[in-house]
Amino acid sequence: MRxxxxxxxxxxxxxxxxxxxxxxxxxxxxxxxxxxxxxxFEGEIRAIIGPNGAGKSxxxxxxxxxxxxxxxxxxxxxxxxxxxxxxxxxxQGIARTFQNIALFKGMTALDNIMTGRFTHMRxxxxxxxxxxxxxxxxxxxxxxxxxxxxxFLEIQHIRKTPVGALPYGLQKRVExxxxxxxxxxxxLLDEPMAGMNVExxxxxxxxILDVNSEFGTTVALIEHDMGVVMDxxxxxxxxxxxxKIGDGSPDEVRNxxxxxxxxxxxxxx
Amino acid sequence: xxxxxLYTIEVILNGLMAGVLYxxxxxxxxxxxxxxxxxxxxxxxxxxxxxxxxxxxxxGRVPFAHLINAVFGTHVHNFEWTLPALAAIILTVFVMILxxxxxxxxILKHLVNQEPIILFMATIxxxxxxxxxxxxxxxxxVKKLNVGLPQGGSFWFEDLTIGWAAEGExxxxxxxxxxxxxxAIIAVVLVLVLTIFSQYTKSGRxxxxxxxxxxxxxxxxxxxxxxxxLVWSISGFVALVAGMMWGAKSGVQFSLSxxxxxxxxxxxxxxFTSIPGAIVGGLIIGAGEKLFEFFVGGFIGGATENWFxxxxxxxxxxxxxxxxxxxxxxxxx
Amino acid sequence: xxxxxxxxxxxxxxxxxxxxxxxxxxxxxxxxLIVGLLFVPFVINDYWAGAVLLPFxxxxxxxxxxxxxxxxxxxxxxxxxxxxxxGAYASYKLMTAFPDLNILFIIIISGFVTAIVGTLFGLPxxxxxxxxxxxxxxxxxxxxxxLFNKVGWFxxxxxxxxxxxxxxxxxxFLITGPDATPAAQYLFCFLFVFxxxxxxxxxxxxxxxxxxxxxxxxxxxxxxxxxxxxxAKLSAFAISSFYVGVAGALFxxxxxxxxxxxxxxxxxxxxxxxxxxIIGGLGSIFGSFAGAAFMVLLPVALKNLLVLQFGWPVxxxxxxxxxxxxxxxxxxxxxxxxxxxxxWNLLKQKLRLWPFPY
Numbered sequence: 001m002r003x004x005x006x007x008x009x010x011x012x013x014x015x016x017x018x019x020x021x022x023x024x025x026x027x028x029x030x031x032x033x034x035x036x037x038x039x040x041f042e043g044e045i046r047a048i049i050g051p052n053g054a055g056k057s058x059x060x061x062x063x064x065x066x067x068x069x070x071x072x073x074x075x076x077x078x079x080x081x082x083x084x085x086x087x088x089x090x091x092q093g094i095a096r097t098f099q100n101i102a103l104f105k106g107m108t109a110l111d112n113i114m115t116g117r118f119t120h121m122r123x124x125x126x127x128x129x130x131x132x133x134x135x136x137x138x139x140x141x142x143x144x145x146x147x148x149x150x151x152f153l154e155i156q157h158i159r160k161t162p163v164g165a166l167p168y169g170l171q172k173r174v175e176x177x178x179x180x181x182x183x184x185x186x187x188l189l190d191e192p193m194a195g196m197n198v199e200x201x202x203x204x205x206x207x208i209l210d211v212n213s214e215f216g217t218t219v220a221l222i223e224h225d226m227g228v229v230m231d232x233x234x235x236x237x238x239x240x241x242x243x244k245i246g247d248g249s250p251d252e253v254r255n256x257x258x259x260x261x262x263x264x265x266x267x268x269x
Numbered sequence: 270x271x272x273x274x275l276y277t278i279e280v281i282l283n284g285l286m287a288g289v290l291y292x293x294x295x296x297x298x299x300x301x302x303x304x305x306x307x308x309x310x311x312x313x314x315x316x317x318x319x320x321x322x323x324x325x326x327x328x329g330r331v332p333f334a335h336l337i338n339a340v341f342g343t344h345v346h347n348f349e350w351t352l353p354a355l356a357a358i359i360l361t362v363f364v365m366i367l368x369x370x371x372x373x374x375x376i377l378k379h380l381v382n383q384e385p386i387i388l389f390m391a392t393i394x395x396x397x398x399x400x401x402x403x404x405x406x407x408x409x410x411v412k413k414l415n416v417g418l419p420q421g422g423s424f425w426f427e428d429l430t431i432g433w434a435a436e437g438e439x440x441x442x443x444x445x446x447x448x449x450x451x452x453a454i455i456a457v458v459l460v461l462v463l464t465i466f467s468q469y470t471k472s473g474r475x476x477x478x479x480x481x482x483x484x485x486x487x488x489x490x491x492x493x494x495x496x497x498x499l500v501w502s503i504s505g506f507v508a509l510v511a512g513m514m515w516g517a518k519s520g521v522q523f524s525l526s527x528x529x530x531x532x533x534x535x536x537x538x539x540x541f542t543s544i545p546g547a548i549v550g551g552l553i554i555g556a557g558e559k560l561f562e563f564f565v566g567g568f569i570g571g572a573t574e575n576w577f578x579x580x581x582x583x584x585x586x587x588x589x590x591x592x593x594x595x596x597x598x599x600x601x602x
Numbered sequence: 603x604x605x606x607x608x609x610x611x612x613x614x615x616x617x618x619x620x621x622x623x624x625x626x627x628x629x630x631x632x633x634x635l636i637v638g639l640l641f642v643p644f645v646i647n648d649y650w651a652g653a654v655l656l657p658f659x660x661x662x663x664x665x666x667x668x669x670x671x672x673x674x675x676x677x678x679x680x681x682x683x684x685x686x687x688x689g690a691y692a693s694y695k696l697m698t699a700f701p702d703l704n705i706l707f708i709i710i711i712s713g714f715v716t717a718i719v720g721t722l723f724g725l726p727x728x729x730x731x732x733x734x735x736x737x738x739x740x741x742x743x744x745x746x747x748x749l750f751n752k753v754g755w756f757x758x759x760x761x762x763x764x765x766x767x768x769x770x771x772x773x774x775f776l777i778t779g780p781d782a783t784p785a786a787q788y789l790f791c792f793l794f795v796f797x798x799x800x801x802x803x804x805x806x807x808x809x810x811x812x813x814x815x816x817x818x819x820x821x822x823x824x825x826x827x828x829x830x831x832x833x834a835k836l837s838a839f840a841i842s843s844f845y846v847g848v849a850g851a852l853f854x855x856x857x858x859x860x861x862x863x864x865x866x867x868x869x870x871x872x873x874x875x876x877x878x879x880i881i882g883g884l885g886s887i888f889g890s891f892a893g894a895a896f897m898v899l900l901p902v903a904l905k906n907l908l909v910l911q912f913g914w915p916v917x918x919x920x921x922x923x924x925x926x927x928x929x930x931x932x933x934x935x936x937x938x939x940x941x942x943x944x945x946w947n948l949l950k951q952k953l954r955l956w957p958f959p960y
Contacts, residue, residue, distance in 0.1 A: 383935075386676075
């Protein structure tokens with residue numbers, strides 16, 4: 001359990017970086033998200049949990065622009081966000097990973113992570129055509145940042161390996177690396193530990209905690225593994241059938257009867 | 270009725286007839302696409318190859334005669350016999366089944382789980398191979414195909430329609446090729462047979478199961494490779510019918526495989542997974558391109574049939590990517 | 603001479619990202635340049651220029667162009683022949699309308715004209731993918747050819763419907779027209795190949811190249827890293843079409859000299875260039891050269907061997923060509939989707955370890 005009142009890099013807690021207000025998302029007749037509101041504070045690790053089909057992934061997809069809600073607002077850094085395409089949202093400083101790895105299979109681990117720097121590279125097409133000078137300079141500067149990410153995730157040895165040839169756990173790590181390379185203000189992780197063994201989960205948890213404490217990155221994650229979620233997150237939103245049924249610190253959520261009933265099944269007590 | 274109106278009807282009628290032939294080739298595409306997700310570019314060349322084989326067998330030509338003569342310095346060309354049309358057709362069906370088995374063994378087996386676009390390019394390679402192979406086997410001269418279907422205009426229909434024009438208008442009756450009418454009838458029969466096959470036979474049910482859900486079909490014990498051979502054989506048969514019609518109409522030659530390209534826009538219009546779509550798409554393209562040529566073509570240089578179908582399909586695609594009857598493509602994130 | 607680096611001693615990122623990391627490769631590259639520039643022009647004759655070298659150089663440009671679109675950005679196009687025709691007719695109209703304009707600029711402007719047309723036909727790629735798009739590009743192919751064939755303005759209303767390249771020179775050297783020397787034409791094309799290959803290498807190794815490959819590998823993931831699919835796809839179409847347009851302009855003005863559009867730029871051209879890309883290697887610039895060389899040399903070799911040596915009829919050689927090319931396409935897609943370029947890399951990997959493979 002982490003201290004909910006600590007400060008990170010001088011930023012006081014409880015400043016919302018993102019506010020979700022009354023989001024409603026429907027697919028035809030199916031209601032995926034029903035009037036959900038919550039906020040994400042700057043510098044915290046925020047978890048969204050819930051049983052299968054609760055609408056967690058849909059929520060992430062709303063945040064990073066794949067789905068456009070029928071109703072409700074998303075506020076980012078104190079401003080209401082207009083309907084945006086995913087790539088525009090990426091330029092705002094929101095990065096994410098996917099439940100089933102979405103790496104670029106034809107590229108090496110290094111190139112995959114380099115793509116994460118896309119939003120930070122500004123040189124136009126003409127300087128890229130000439131390459132020598134401006135464009136190569138920019139490339140090497142960004143390469144340096146990418147190498148830091150690679151060091152951080154301890155994947156130096158697979159730099160030049162095509163990602164398709166990597167084992168699952170390492171692919172997950174490369175995908176995290178791609179998101180980190182973007183130096184995001186808000187990092188969305190969709191089941192970062194799905195399909196991992198205990199050891200890999202511990203590694204991944206450590207990376208998430210380190211990212212949060214070392215770089216001060218705000219993290220919002222979806223996870224199935226209750227144990228892990230309770231250990232690493234500051235606050236937890238619980239969803240069930242598209243509705244919010246709980247919100248608060250891990251302890252509060254753990255003791256919330258509605259959550260226990262919905263998520264863990266009606267208890268025998 | 271005014272003559273202009275009657276001419277328009279005639280144009281539509283002939284367009285629809287041509288459309289039936291497009292639909293026939295498109296049908297072969299749809300069958301393979303439904304069962305295996307492969308966009309078989311070689312369907313047109315299969316029609317050409319089937320027609321070549323049919324003519325070759327019927328006339329008793331020696332396969333690879335050119336090559337044999339070149340290598341051994343001989344002068345073989347024809348066997349001493351010719352085959353009746355029906356026997357040649359049956360033999361050609363066997364050749365197409367053999368072809369399906371080869372395709373499965375040599376190509377498809379090795380490309381399981383590849384990206385659709387890789388499979389598409391592989392069928393382009395196959396088309397090239399078949400073009401060369403067919404010509405090498407039977408020679409590249411333009412061949413006449415005669416399986417006993419009647420040809421020429423229908424006088425009966427011309428006489429019937431001549432009376433429709435108003436008094437004093439110059440109209441000499443509508444021209445309809447009897448062969449086209451036969452093609453339409455055969456197409457209808459073919460679709461009926463295919464429907465009955467897929468609804469009431471065991472293989473047909475397996476085929477539909479695979480089209481519906483590969484994984485599920487595999488898990489109930491349907492052999493995917495068997496299905497592929499089956500569906501390529503059926504498409505080979507459809508190709509033979511299409512090749513026969515076209516061959517009878519305009520001779521068996523290389524350009525047949527290019528005309529078959531027209532089936533692609535037909536599919537764009539009708540959707541890749543729908544048999545009725547292939548037929549309606551074919552009819553729309555057939556009638557549409559003739560009408561466009563009739564009304565607009567004259568002002569802009571003519572020969573608009575070359576591109577009308579493609580541009581129509583392109584515009585259509587941009588606004589309705591799944592085609593008229595195709596299932597809506599939903600992308601999951 | 604051992605073919606290897608002696609361990610990882612790179613001390614800067616620029617060293618790590620060089621085009622030819624091994625010294626021997628660098629030497630060979632300069633060797634090819636020197637032979638190409640200082641030796642070939644003095645021995646070149648009409649046969650070698652016409653049958654091998656000019657088509658090889660020009661097809662290389664077209665193949666690099668299509669490789670940018672198909673190999674790097676993953677958008678299959680069957681409209682290459684049509685776009686080459688745009689380049690050819692643009693250069694013809696420019697040459698006849700502005701007799702004083704330098705041929706160098708004419709070729710480059712033709713490239714830009716084609717880039718605009720290509721971008722226009724690339725617009726549907728925003729809605730449709732894969733073979734849907736491939737079939738949609740057929741619309742470009744057939745429509746453009748029809749346009750150039752039927753609308754008199756494009757061929758200056760010449761009676762034959764053909765376009766013929768007037769004589770133009772660069773400095774004192776005639777580049778186009780019947781009196782141009784093969785050496786001058788060869789060097790002119792060589793210049794374009796060198797520059798365009800260099801540009802392609804720079805574009806594909808940086809930010810733009812990665813955005814293309816991201817779109818190719820997974821368009822959804824590309825969006826979340828900030829790639830605008832519109833910009834990535836249309837830039838690939840534009841740049842690819844520029845290359846194809848330059849190739850078309852050179853093909854007409856320098857190589858053929860006179861062109862009948864339905865013959866020279868038919869759908870077969872589209873396939874030939876696509877095959878170069880597949881056989882050479884999708885997503886490899888070296889592969890584009892290898893594929894172009896293969897597709898240019900195969901018919902020449904078959905003709906020399908079968909027709910001139912064995913005395914077989916020409917049509918058998920032509921049929922065998924189809925069979926071999928078709929078979930190879932399938933073979934490469936099954937065994938090695940990265941084509942000759944990857945085979946070459948594997949060979950180099952083996953060489954690096956030789957003679958101690960373990």
